[in-house]
Amino acid sequence: MSQHLIPVNSLLRHVSPYQEELAAAATAVVRSGYFVLGPSVQSFEAAFATYCGVNHCIGVGNGTDALELSLRAVGVETGDRVAVVANAAMYGTSAVLACGAVPVFIDIAPGNATMDATLLASVLQPAAVKAVIVTHLYGQLADIESIVDLCRAHGVAVMEDCAQAHGARRSGRIAGSFGDITSFSFYPTKNLGALGDGGAVVTNDPELSERVRRLRQYG
16 A cells, blocks of 8 residues: 655745745845844844834844843843743743743633633732743633732743744734733744744843843853
8 A cells, every 4th residue: 555645744835936035035135244243134123123012132043042031131040940832831841940940730611722811810929920821722712811919929930832823913003012022933833833933022121121131142
């Protein structure tokens, strides 16, 4: 019996309509001599910060780096506890473990597959959780307003994971502008994918922005 494999996905389908523009952009980067950071990255950072409605954007290598750098920027250290949503915890948990911290899994709310704010409230006791990673899924925002209010009341940092929510909006606000700091992934299969891998951290806090900028190269 012959085997006919059907690909799960074709990344070529996403980029083929833009091959000429992508080739021209890549050629411009090669000719510029800036192969790491440089003017092109700075231009992207400024544009993406404006798009997200925040003051600062820091480009990084990928979405998992964005999560880890965000955790370190808000002060997560070895032994700290970080709340993550149970159904989308792999990348967040990887970043938490990379910091030597402990993931605390929060179940989802019925009907929207994102973190249940009521269940989160049950673990937000004083000194029990250092940060919360709120993952927006499938272009759908979590109950971020309620979660932010809960975390503010307990002095807990709020990190948005927007790897699947570029451009998602509610009540005139866009994903990434609610919490203290936000991570994005530009992996080719994401809602906004790059030609290759990439990530970004956005925030309105200048101190958090500066910490991430210092950490993204050589720590």
